[in-house]
Amino acid sequence: MHLFYTPDLSPQESLHTLGAEESRHAAGVLRLRAGERVRLTDGRGAWCEAEILPDSSAREVRVRIVAREAEHGRKPYRLHVAIAPTKNSDRYEWFLEKATEIGVDRITPLLCEHSERKAVRRDRGEKIVLSAVKQSLKAYVPRLDELTTFRDFLADTYIYKYRFVAHCDEATPLQERVELSGAMEAADEKEFCVLIGPEGDFSPAEIAAAKEGAGFVPVSLGESRLRTETAGVMAAAMAQLAARTAHR
Amino acid sequence: MHLFYTPDLSPQESLHTLGAEESRHAAGVLRLRAGERVRLTDGRGAWCEAEILPDSSAREVRVRIVAREAEHGRKPYRLHVAIAPTKNSDRYEWFLEKATEIGVDRITPLLCEHSERKAVRRDRGEKIVLSAVKQSLKAYVPRLDELTTFRDFLADTYIYKYRFVAHCDEATPLQERVELSGAMEAADEKEFCVLIGPEGDFSPAEIAAAKEGAGFVPVSLGESRLRTETAGVMAAAMAQLAARTAHR
Numbered sequence: 001m002h003l004f005y006t007p008d009l010s011p012q013e014s015l016h017t018l019g020a021e022e023s024r025h026a027a028g029v030l031r032l033r034a035g036e037r038v039r040l041t042d043g044r045g046a047w048c049e050a051e052i053l054p055d056s057s058a059r060e061v062r063v064r065i066v067a068r069e070a071e072h073g074r075k076p077y078r079l080h081v082a083i084a085p086t087k088n089s090d091r092y093e094w095f096l097e098k099a100t101e102i103g104v105d106r107i108t109p110l111l112c113e114h115s116e117r118k119a120v121r122r123d124r125g126e127k128i129v130l131s132a133v134k135q136s137l138k139a140y141v142p143r144l145d146e147l148t149t150f151r152d153f154l155a156d157t158y159i160y161k162y163r164f165v166a167h168c169d170e171a172t173p174l175q176e177r178v179e180l181s182g183a184m185e186a187a188d189e190k191e192f193c194v195l196i197g198p199e200g201d202f203s204p205a206e207i208a209a210a211k212e213g214a215g216f217v218p219v220s221l222g223e224s225r226l227r228t229e230t231a232g233v234m235a236a237a238m239a240q241l242a243a244r245t246a247h248r
Numbered sequence: 249m250h251l252f253y254t255p256d257l258s259p260q261e262s263l264h265t266l267g268a269e270e271s272r273h274a275a276g277v278l279r280l281r282a283g284e285r286v287r288l289t290d291g292r293g294a295w296c297e298a299e300i301l302p303d304s305s306a307r308e309v310r311v312r313i314v315a316r317e318a319e320h321g322r323k324p325y326r327l328h329v330a331i332a333p334t335k336n337s338d339r340y341e342w343f344l345e346k347a348t349e350i351g352v353d354r355i356t357p358l359l360c361e362h363s364e365r366k367a368v369r370r371d372r373g374e375k376i377v378l379s380a381v382k383q384s385l386k387a388y389v390p391r392l393d394e395l396t397t398f399r400d401f402l403a404d405t406y407i408y409k410y411r412f413v414a415h416c417d418e419a420t421p422l423q424e425r426v427e428l429s430g431a432m433e434a435a436d437e438k439e440f441c442v443l444i445g446p447e448g449d450f451s452p453a454e455i456a457a458a459k460e461g462a463g464f465v466p467v468s469l470g471e472s473r474l475r476t477e478t479a480g481v482m483a484a485a486m487a488q489l490a491a492r493t494a495h496r
Contacts, residue, residue: 073471094342101478102470136473181489222350222488223321225384230349237485240470241429 001039001049002030003134005141009042014065016040016050023061026052038063043133043141047072072139075103077190077243080160082108082153083232084198087116093128095229100132100142102236108145108153114200120147150206153195154214160193165216166231167202180219180235184242194219194235199228249287249297250278251382253389257290262313264288264298271309274300286311291381291389295320320387323351325438325491328408330356330401331480332446335364341376343477348380348390350484356393356401362448368395398454401443402462408441413464414479415450428467428483432490442467442483447476 004022018026026032034054040063041047047070050063081104085092092109099107107129109120125144133141157163164180184192195202195210202210210216221234252270266274274280282302288311289295295318298311329352333340340357347355355377357368373392381389405411412428432440443450443458450458458464469482 075471098478098481101472101474102482103472135475138472179492181492222492223323224349224351224386224488226349227383230346233346233481234350234485237482238489240472241486241489244427244429244470 001037002026002032003039003041003137005043005130005134006040007042007044009040009046009048011046015053016063016065018061018063020059023056023059026061027056027058032061037066039137040065041072041133041139041141043139045071045074045139047139069139074140075105075240075243077184077192077239078105079103079236079239080106080108080193081196081232081235082110082148082193083196084110084112084115084228085117085120085147086228087199089117089120091227091229092117092120093125095232096125096128096144097132098233099236100129100138101136102233103240104142104236105140106143106145109147110153110195110197111147111149112198113150113203113206115198116200117198118147122146150202151209154209157193157214157216160191161189162187162192163195163210163214163216164192164219165195165202165207165210166219166221166235167197167207178217178219180221181238181242183217183219184239187242190239190243192239194239196228196231196235249285250274250280251287251289251385253291253378253382254288255290255292257288257294257296259294263301264311264313266309266311268307271304271307274309275304275306280309285314287385288313289320289381289387289389291387293319293322293387295387317387322388323353323488323491325432325440325487326353327351327484327487328354328356328441329444329480329483330358330396330441331444332358332360332363332476333365333368333395334476335447337365337368339475339477340365340368341373343480344373344376344392345380346481347484348377348386349384350481351488352390352484353388354391354393357395358401358443358445359395359397360446361398361451361454363446364448365446366395370394398450399457402457405441405462405464408439409437410435410440411443411458411462411464412440412467413443413450413455413458414467414469414483415445415455426465426467428469429486429490431465431467432487435490438487438491440487442487444476444479444483 049067050065053062297315298313301310
């Protein structure tokens with residue numbers, strides 16, 4: 001059954017009209033006809049089964065909701081990944097797709113001192129995130145922020161009880177550095193914010209600001225030296241596994 | 249320091265000549281000169297620091313080994329991922345890169361009943377694996393097999409004590425299905441073989457052959473519905489985390 005994104009879905013109304021783009025996709029591309037069943041989500045946990053109505057047009061596909069579920073597949077944790085987009089934008093966009101598939105709640109592209117990429121196309125990123133949401137049948141659409149400077153981002157992170165910064169600075173003594181999965185498992189509330197730096201890593205000043213200034217704990221993402229986008233995906237994988245391990 | 253792959257590295261000899269391709273890369277592309285230091289690995293755990301010698305040419309870069317380490321960064325587990333290459337070869341090649349970065353020992357591309365891709369270029373795959381090895385500074389090069397039919401592959405898997413098959417067949421009752429990370433943590437020896445099916449999943453006959461015939465345990469890779477290549481990367485992430493969790 002095909003999944004359609006309908007952010008304006010009403011919690012009460014049983015009749016709904018798909019947006020222009022989704023209508024075109026349903027009627028034009030997929031050639032769905034009256035009587036056929038589809039899935040709808042508002043991207044905030046609502047998960048509906050609906051039937052296409054006869055009074056639909058190629059521009060406006062109208063549906064009747066026949067079953068409704070709230071908080072569909074809600075994760076037992078929240079993860080906010082702030083990551084410096086890679087020089088090669090394919091790698092950053094690949095991260096957006098994979099983190100969405102595995103599970104992430106919010107992504108902030110970071111502008112850091114050593115960033116080689118100084119601009120990202122948010123609209124493009126949102127399309128990638130949304131198609132990954134549909135492909136992996138999720139009822140929650142991760143929030144994708146505008147490119148944010150590292151300093152501005154730090155200022156807003158106090159809301160997270162658990163704040164981690166992943167960086168490959170070999171000068172950091174191991175004892176000063178916990179392992180992300182371990183730290184996540186140990187956490188009493190599962191609300192995480194993880195910072196991931198650019199190819200050139202965070203600058204010493206940025207690390208200091210994160211550690212001393214904003215109380216971020218330096219963490220390791222494992223023994224391997226990972227590319228930026230791989231580190232982002234490992235963070236998503238670790239959060240999922242840590243939350244599930246803690247549940248056992 | 250740049251890493252060069254020298255499979256013919258001798259365990260005793262202190263003098264070594266880089267192969268044609270590596271020599272061209274060192275002298276031509278990187279313009280390394282006599283006296284400069286480089287790293288060498290034989291892809292089987294040897295990890296050397298070497299100095300470029302004056303009698304090097306653009307075709308033959310000669311080095312003197314100044315420091316040598318065995319089993320560099322050896323993982324506390326072994327992972328063999330057998331995966332059906334995706335219809336879109338970029339996705340399969342992306343898996344090769346990421347699994348290598350995160351950690352895998354052997355990869356077998358599988359030809360399954362529902363496979364949409366019936367051929368893969370092993371030489372291309374090996375290049376991708378090797379560049380990921382160099383990028384992530386590893387001393388072990390994962391083995392990449394030729395495309396193998398599902399049945400032929402099963403016949404050789406008895407060597408693995410822990411055999412898992414990941415598939416999305418919703419008909420599999422949950423209690424029949426363990427979670428990969430949990431199963432890996434519980435394992436006494438860390439030698440895993442994980443099967444990952446094509447876009448169309450394994451056929452019921454293939455699942456039966458793996459379960460009843462070859463003793464594979466059906467496992468879940470988490471709540472999310474993952475693409476083939478993402479499932480492969482999750483398996484690599486889970487193995488690393490499970491082995492480390494078990495170590496704690």
